Amino acid sequence: MSVNEIRFYEPDEPYGFLSNFYPAPIEVDGESWATTEHFYHAQKFTDPELQRRMQIASTPCEAFKLSRELAHFVRGDWIDVRYDIMHFAVMEKFIQNHDLCQLLLETAPATLIENSPCDSYWGCGGKDDGENKLGLILMSVRAQFSVRTRHV
Template sequence: MELHGLDTEHEVFFYEQEFYVLSNFSAFSLMWQGHRFPTSEHAYHWEKFSPGQTDGKVDVRAEILNARSAHDAFKMGRQWGSLRRPDWDEVKVEVMRGILRAKADQHEYVRRKLLATGDRTLIENSWRDDFWGWGPNRDGQNMLGRLWMALRTELRAQASPQDT
């Protein structure tokens, strides 16, 4: 087993290194809701806003869709945070689940890398984000890692259907 950075025999940290492919900032475009997004980060922040939402000057969703980088899409999502759709906190996990599934469905390499993590715990090694990652104190919810692990379980079940 090849280990990188903080990886152990029991944990994979995918904020960078070998499994960066699982990061929403990794350069894997995807079709989502009829649009081609440069990264899953773009799609996630685009979903935060209702269709036609403007800041008084620009269409927020169009700006995010066309952002030059995942980092720019992230910054735009934060910049216009006060304009977020009112149900965002209730739907964001399911939205992310769908985006991750689309990314894996559309990129065989992503599926292979996800399955190559074996049974190890997947952790988004984000020192900032204690919801999607493990945060500054390494005790965050790691929701992104949890969603990837659930998807990994689904992919395995599809690859080897159980006897009924």
Template sequence: MAIYFYSTREEYGCFSNFSAHGFELDGVYWPTSEHYFQAQKFVGTPHVEQIRQVKTPKDAATMGRDRTRPLRPDWNDVKDDIMRQAVLRKFETHADIREVLVSTGDEPIVENSPIDYYWGCGADGSGKNMLGQVLMETREILRDRT
């Protein structure tokens, strides 16, 4: 049976990039994996720090999607690996949610986003579910370490 998540208030809310599980990466502290992911779109510019410092992951997402900011030219080539890095560090940092992720066994994990057909499954389930894929890869890495 697949495990669906979307809202941080649900049972598997810790799988969301909006969950309040901060971590250190690239020598600085990130409040959420959403902050880190969105900021990486603008590496080498002041936008990185602006996004890192905003109060909520929703604000970070809004800023990251703002196309008046200069999106790095290689973004489509690097975004999956950046997400992998952020998600792995988040679960490495927090033992409680690491346990939740590993406890899902071999169940498929699906970001039940009605609007995102890349990171989520989309409204009709036809999306790529890349965040779910990244979480399942992370689960394997963490399980192999124990």
């Protein structure tokens, strides 16, 4: 690991606030979500009842697991929209949780890497050759907030 990179994964570890499992509630369209993970998995479904099941899951891990169990109900365009939905959720997390936004800004200029051994899309994957899409989103959001703070 380089001093120019920050790896994160578990919400209770250093830089865990970057994880979607971190307890940072967001509100979207008048609905409250305990974590961005809850919100993200709910968006896989168009059925309001299935979305509600994700919303009331007791933990982000439960929401993740439940969305896997209900995979046959996932909307047909999910692969096409998942990145934009994640970007939206992450942006809302840092807009609505000012203390976390400040912590995110303090990570600059480090490269942010979701150190997931099993996710090669959102994270770095088991062989460190993943796409790290969550890290890229976080750095994009950080850059957007950095520009905003300079112009305030």
